[in-house]
Amino acid sequence: MQDFYGPKNSVIPSCEASASLFHSILTTLRNTGKKVIRVLEVGCGTGMLTKHLVDILPQFPELIVEYTATDISLGLAMQCAQRFSHPYMRGVAYDLTKGLEEQGICAGSFDVVTALHVLHATEDLEKTMDAVGELLVPGGFVLTVDFDGTAWEEGVPGTVWYDFVFGGFQEW
Numbered sequence: 001m002q003d004f005y006g007p008k009n010s011v012i013p014s015c016e017a018s019a020s021l022f023h024s025i026l027t028t029l030r031n032t033g034k035k036v037i038r039v040l041e042v043g044c045g046t047g048m049l050t051k052h053l054v055d056i057l058p059q060f061p062e063l064i065v066e067y068t069a070t071d072i073s074l075g076l077a078m079q080c081a082q083r084f085s086h087p088y089m090r091g092v093a094y095d096l097t098k099g100l101e102e103q104g105i106c107a108g109s110f111d112v113v114t115a116l117h118v119l120h121a122t123e124d125l126e127k128t129m130d131a132v133g134e135l136l137v138p139g140g141f142v143l144t145v146d147f148d149g150t151a152w153e154e155g156v157p158g159t160v161w162y163d164f165v166f167g168g169f170q171e172w
Helices: 012-031 048-054 074-083 125-135 150-154 159-166
Strands: 036-042 064-071 089-093 110-116 136-145
Touching: 012 036, 012 048, 012 110, 012 136, 036 048, 048 064, 048 074, 048 110, 064 074, 074 089, 110 125, 125 136
Parallel strands: 036 064, 036 110, 064 089, 110 136
Antiparallel strands: none
């Protein structure tokens, strides 16, 4: 587990690359005249991706970025939101396999939806991506990180390793 959650784990480069893309997305949205940007992170877990994305926000002091960290576990979502000192951050329970309204989330209300190694863990990927699309405003962005299996060939933890470790979880 240390390889997954530790400060030098194999996911960090993907999170750093995502932060760079997130910066570009915020720049694009700002340049279109947006002043308030709503971000929803699906499956924030311990906040590994969250940290990298929230670290970008001070570079955009002219924007109000409302960041909603979600997880199937309300406890994890709340811990994640409390961990960062972003003034417009909240933690919410959200399950991709259930309807938005029953979870208190409004369709078409987010400019950016992000996820780290979580979307594939649902029963039906096509329905999952439809649900993600439902969250977005027209012209919104999806920034998702998942593994492509090359780590297995390189002998480092990656897709197969993570699926083995976490695959016993009921949600997977």
